Amino acid sequence: MTxxxxxxxxxxxxxxxxxxxxxxxxxxxxxxxMTICYNTSQAGAYAGTANQAxxxxxxxxxxxxxxxxxxxNLRIYQITGGGSYAVRTSLGNGRVYIDTQQAAQYSPxxxxxxxxxxxxxxxxxxxxxxxxxxxxxxxxxxxxxxxPSSAEANRVSNLFAGTLSASERSSARSADIFxxxxxxxxxxxx
Numbered sequence: 001m002t003x004x005x006x007x008x009x010x011x012x013x014x015x016x017x018x019x020x021x022x023x024x025x026x027x028x029x030x031x032x033x034m035t036i037c038y039n040t041s042q043a044g045a046y047a048g049t050a051n052q053a054x055x056x057x058x059x060x061x062x063x064x065x066x067x068x069x070x071x072x073n074l075r076i077y078q079i080t081g082g083g084s085y086a087v088r089t090s091l092g093n094g095r096v097y098i099d100t101q102q103a104a105q106y107s108p109x110x111x112x113x114x115x116x117x118x119x120x121x122x123x124x125x126x127x128x129x130x131x132x133x134x135x136x137x138x139x140x141x142x143x144x145x146x147x148p149s150s151a152e153a154n155r156v157s158n159l160f161a162g163t164l165s166a167s168e169r170s171s172a173r174s175a176d177i178f179x180x181x182x183x184x185x186x187x188x189x190x
Contacts, residue, residue, distance in 0.1 A: 034064055034160050036092045036119075037071030044078030046098045046112060053113040056146055057120065060153035064120070064160045074119050076112070084111050085179040086118035091159060094119045106137055107144040118178040121159040122152060123171075 038054060040047035054066035066074070076096045084102050088094040096115040103111055114136050118124075125134040130143035133152055139145075148156070158164045 034092070035070070036064065036066050036073045037069070038066055038074035038076060038116075039069055039072045040076050041069070042078065043076040043098070045100070046076065046078050046103070046108060049098075049108050049112050050076045050096075050116075052109055053116050053146065056109075056113050057116060057148070057156070060148050061157045061160070063157055066116070074116070083179060084115060085177065086115040087175075087177050088119050088121075089175050091121050092119065102137075105141050107146065109146040110144055113146040113148070115178070117148060117152065117156070120156045122148075122155060124178060 038050065040050045043050050051068055054068065057064065057066055073093045074096065075094075076098065078100060079097045080100045082097070082099060084097060084099045086094060086096050096112065096119065098108065098111060098115070110133070114133050117134055122134050124136055125132055126138040127135050128138045128140070129135050130139040130145050131149055132139075133145065133148040135143075155164075159168075
């Protein structure tokens with residue numbers, strides 16, 4: 001008898017809800033990863049390199065997915081002269097410019113991965129340490145490491161999970177231009 005009353009109560013609530021225009025549903029779980037759509041239509045020779053860099057970030061972070069050509073949160077451009085740089089308009093949004101002249105001196109994959117790091121909220125770190133992706137060109141032309149350190153990857157994961165302090169999130173979300181990560185090769189004058 002109790003189970004019959006329970007079923008009747010459930011049916012009554014469902015009928016009353018439908019009559020009032022209320023629907024009750026089990027919500028689908030939220031996606032664990034945020035997707036940043038990047039566009040390589042203007043990346044020229046660096047489109048494949050951009051795909052490799054996105055794969056590196058996808059493997060290094062836990063709640064972020066960079067996906068090719070599904071939109072334009074991030075646009076990647078090939079330029080000649082002026083240096084490689086990133087323009088972050090907000091966290092996960094902006095433009096990356098890859099200078100062909102610098103890419104002839106430094107590892108193109110390191111450059112692209114580094115510049116995407118800016119879009120993902122990381123600042124430059126000019127300490128010359130090749131194991132840190134965000135040291136950029138300060139590590140020298142022989143440094144080809146395109147992988148973020150675990151600390152760099154964790155910071156990006158935490159930024160997109162919203163687990164950092166308000167001031168840390170604020171600085172990473174702000175619009176910014178990141179230039180001079182890749183100094184020109186110095187030529188000696190005799």
